[in-house]
Amino acid sequence: MTATSGGRAEAGAGEFVAIVPAGGAGTRLWPLSRAVRPKFLLDLTGAGRSLLQQTVDRLTPLTGIGGVLVVTGGAHAAAVAEQLPELAPGDLLAEPSPRDSAAAIGLAAAVAERRRPGVVVGSFAADHVVHDVATFHAAVREAVATARAGYVVTIGIEPDRPATAFGYIKTGEPLGVEGAPSAHAVRSFVEKPDAATAVAYLAEGGYRWNAGMFVARADVLLGELAAHRPELHAGIVKLADAWDTPDRDTVLEAVWPTLEKVAIDYAVAEPAAAAGRVAVVPASFGWDDVGDFAALATLLPADAEVRVLGDGAHVLSRESSGVAVPGHGRLLAVLGLDDVVVVDTPDAVLVTTRARAQDVKSVVEALRALGRSDLL
């Protein structure tokens, strides 16, 4: 155990910066999700706000105004800026090319550390859903307190089913951090299990879903990167030194393409866990990564046999169940189909079943093979 210094009970505004990596195509949500309009830009809950907007809405009470950094691909920077008019231009980090999550989150952490030395940062994907925001806030506050004590902290979701779509976190002993009564050591991260293994995890207990939420002091995170990926760390430091200067673009152009492509899980979380420096705050706040239309269906009001994302007046269902996504005013009529998925967009209509929701990816692959990039 090498965690350093005691923590405070609660992070105040300015002491916590949220990093929101906004990436991922969400091909299992085609034809809603497209290359130019990926999942995080979509309102998939009928809330009137995109997943990205909801993510920022959820984090701002923890960070205060101006405490969110969004990292996204250059192709989506304009759309992100449009959806988040409150985001200062310097808080939108546009990647010239995809270099995976360690580079993206590392750069954001280094920029935050330059601006506010000693700050705690937390990384939260732009395309997940959280139902109970108050419980989420309480968990993040515990994670921030644990991070102040020197840990790299992850929030571990209490499993409510033997899911095979998520990695798991194996929980160790309680840490006794002040202000973070739930914090435990992480024994290990484990890959997405098969169905039997997932059932065994639930039966054994002590396993949490890895929702990819990492909280740490920026200097701790960068220290881990320096220890495990020194070249990547050196590049990130160069970029961060130039970020809030006129040299940003020049240095970005020179350095970014040289950065190692590696996930933060491999570059930081797993080696740190092996060294006993990772903590988990278990929590249960209704989390979902909305990975496919079956997951989407569970988020929608269950006031009709066919759940509707959009205007229910545009769906006429008879003796059917499933989920329908009408688009642009056209009527969707569904008759005599169970567990069906119907998605209408201006240039493509998808008809499948909830049971086949994961295989929607294969439709996208088929379209790519056919050269239909206009539909991707």
Added chain:
Amino acid sequence: MTATSGGRAEAGAGEFVAIVPAGGAGTRLWPLSRAVRPKFLLDLTGAGRSLLQQTVDRLTPLTGIGGVLVVTGGAHAAAVAEQLPELAPGDLLAEPSPRDSAAAIGLAAAVAERRRPGVVVGSFAADHVVHDVATFHAAVREAVATARAGYVVTIGIEPDRPATAFGYIKTGEPLGVEGAPSAHAVRSFVEKPDAATAVAYLAEGGYRWNAGMFVARADVLLGELAAHRPELHAGIVKLADAWDTPDRDTVLEAVWPTLEKVAIDYAVAEPAAAAGRVAVVPASFGWDDVGDFAALATLLPADAEVRVLGDGAHVLSRESSGVAVPGHGRLLAVLGLDDVVVVDTPDAVLVTTRARAQDVKSVVEALRALGRSDLL
């Protein structure tokens, strides 16, 4: 037996006039079929010609040019004229309001009789499909020969399955009409049977589907009308007398609304059959009334698991079977559904199964109940 006079072997051009009643909404084919664009105006076989156009194409070799009269509702007269530019204005009979088939066919027969006394007329619905046109022609020629002998003649389709969607004709003894070796007496017309009765009909033999094809000398047909529906006959005679004169519209306006609404089956065929004056020419030429999407599917090329009416490039199916009707260039993607029906139109998308094809009517009824006349 009261049939009069001998027949000739073959009808020449000018001796036979085809009457094509173009009506019926085809609500089981919604959303393809609409009130303003009913089934007979649609190309439902991918032939590049509507069912109406194919019907006229099929009949013209029997009648010669100018030998087809089309009777349709006033609302569809313009669309019919557009699809049939070869049709003389006087050969398009637009009904001011629907008065059922006895009035429509009776008027056309009376107009044909005024123009060509002694002519044989035949009535053929505008929205049926015939696969083997040569065999159809041969059957009609036999029917014309039998009609010249004084009979009201129907063409009876050899059943290839115990269909419950059609009425049946019970066949009697051979008639021995010259030029019509297949002609038999009709013992009776029977209503659409239930499934068990339909199976019994097939097992017993001697039953034919009633495809609503009637062939008779116009004077014989009008004589039957005069005998069984004298008021309707009197009205039709008034109309026919005025038809090819400047008084047509005035008389139409005065007389048409007074005509009895009755099907030609009840007004003519059944009483004539009871009196032994109806003959049937059995035939087998691949006939279908394309009553629903299940029937439509059987008409389409079976070169893919999902049969396509339209451009196959607009359908992407994976591990699915059924029928897809793409519209207007949008892609239809179908994944993991058996026997599905997907129909895309600019303002409505239908998703159902072939097994529920008959119930599409209930969707149309639901839309009517919702006041969505824009979609009917």
